[in-house]
Amino acid sequence: MSIRDEDISYEEIYDYIDYIDKLNTNEKNLCEENIDILLRSTGHIAKVTNIANGVGYCIYKAKLQEFIGVRDFIVSNTPGKGTDIHKLLGLVSIEMFNQNKPLSLSEMRELIEKAYDDNVDLFADRERKEDYIALAYEMLSSLQNALVNKIYPILNTSFNRLFPVVEQQFHDYEYHILGVPDLILEDKENKKAIVVEWKTYDEQVYDTEKAQVIAYSLLEARRLGYSGKDAVDAITGKWDDIQKTIKDVKVLPLIIRPGIGKGRKLTLQPHPILFSNTKEKFIEFRKLVGKVIVVAGYLTLQLVNPKVFGIDEEEVKEYCKLKIRDKEYSALRLIPLGLRRGNPTKRDKFPCKTGNKPLCPLIEACGFYLGQYKKTPFDIVMWALRYYTLGIRENTSITFKVIYELFRKHRRDDVISNLKNGNGYEWTFPAGPLIRQDKKKQRILIYKDKKIFQQIRVDVIDGIYDSDNFVIYRKIRDYEKNDGKLRVIREGKPVMLFLNDASRIPSLSLNLTARVDRVEIDNDLVKYYINIPSSVFRYSLTLIKKYIEKYPELVKDSLFVETGVDLTSRELMTIDAIQRKLRDDSQKIMEKIEKRIDEKEEAEKIFKKVADDLEKESNNGWDLYQTIDDILPKLISKLNKPGN
Incomplete structure (x- = not known):
């Protein structure tokens, strides 16, 4: 039976598999089971x-950015x-929101000016100081x-209950989302929150902005402990047919933009309880939440190399075959139905163009990758290289995934106690159980193929030793004294510090991306001297220092994890640049190939051999090469060998 875009209903979707279940796939159970395995196993998640x-602009644009690596002029997901x-x-x-009461307008103005002056080194465009202070005053007022007159009565909360969470990078593997919410005002005790997105321009709110703050709200719902249908219900609330109103909203997305100071009534978006409160608008909002969930799952799935997890992609494509308007596709890679999208081949209408002017900044890249179906032998290898890169980078992203699973399946207090006693955990790739091990290694061991x-x-950190220089510490433990060996994070290594803010899962806690500059043993203390890996993280460091200054208890039993550097986005962008540059502007590689190859069929055989050779070397995509700089010379050398 053929399916159409309009046949998909998004208001009752709670995860990506719910969406796949709505499709008339060839072998529904096998299709859903394999896609579910891929999503549960991967360490990749979508931005x-x-x-x-x-959700709000064009699904092809999202695919180009997330999977293919095409760069847009958009701020990255880094605090x-x-x-x-x-x-x-x-x-x-x-x-x-540390004042426990609303501020007078004069107090607010004074607070803004002081915050600017105390942190002036963080600001790049200091000539616009007065403009920024005026805009901040307008938006914060x-x-x-909005909080006092509209939102507190809806959520049944108050100013003195709210804890501010400012620009923290959160990873969630249930909804497959990576993001940095602007501001969350959290009533943790009652599992309620307001998720604030700042829009500093005075324009209408588009679906893109709505989808963004909804995605952040899903992260916050997970942070508060909601899951599945409960998480969606916490955000949308429930429609009461008797009272004709929305009830039981617990996590409220809110977009704040300029407007009040200009004498116009501020329209609060995107939740209908703020501006409409009709069943029609409720269902419309519920559909938008469903689309966010589906797009997050879809983009994550594009980042997965099935071979890494021992799954035959061609088999899964067969299981997931379906018909759309009597044409056959596979749900494994097919863009979700019912979403706004342009035409990559023509690119002549919205959202690609407005009139005769290009509207989408990726219009040329879209035509290059998605608007043509004839691929050169060079393209075949570059596409293979993308999948190898995604496989390689599973080993970097898997750190966050394993930490997430550890704390999802075990009580936080139990994990922290075990680690402080020197015990660690073992996990078998790709989706084994996390088992405690008692070898006093204080590590998480990941096994693959029984190795x-x-x-x-x-x-596990005990406290802050020197807040100015950011030195954290813990006591040397009894088991370390007994065997004369310390278990510490190594100097020079990238790390994540996850504060103990009562969130069960560290990847949804207040955190800092950092580097260990020095480890010092001082009597019975282990001291870590913490620095940031680049100036990009100066603001993050300032925020964490402020949290520790105001809430020193957050450091006690905080988790300190040695991480890798996730280069996935950078390497995908590099592959994109190489592919478009070499194919469009230079035919040197192609000319070398064409001198030896006349038939397309032969070309595909040869490049399949190259791909197979790379796969053998890489053990199904793992540890092929450290960076794209190592991959490309190796690739080109293979192409240039006479025997190839």
């Missing part, structure tokens, strides 16, 4: 900015890479007004 583009005004709003929010594939060094 909120790309999810929002896929501290925002604009000066976002930094100012974040710094003030920590102070403002708008937020406070230790990776070791994650972890530590």
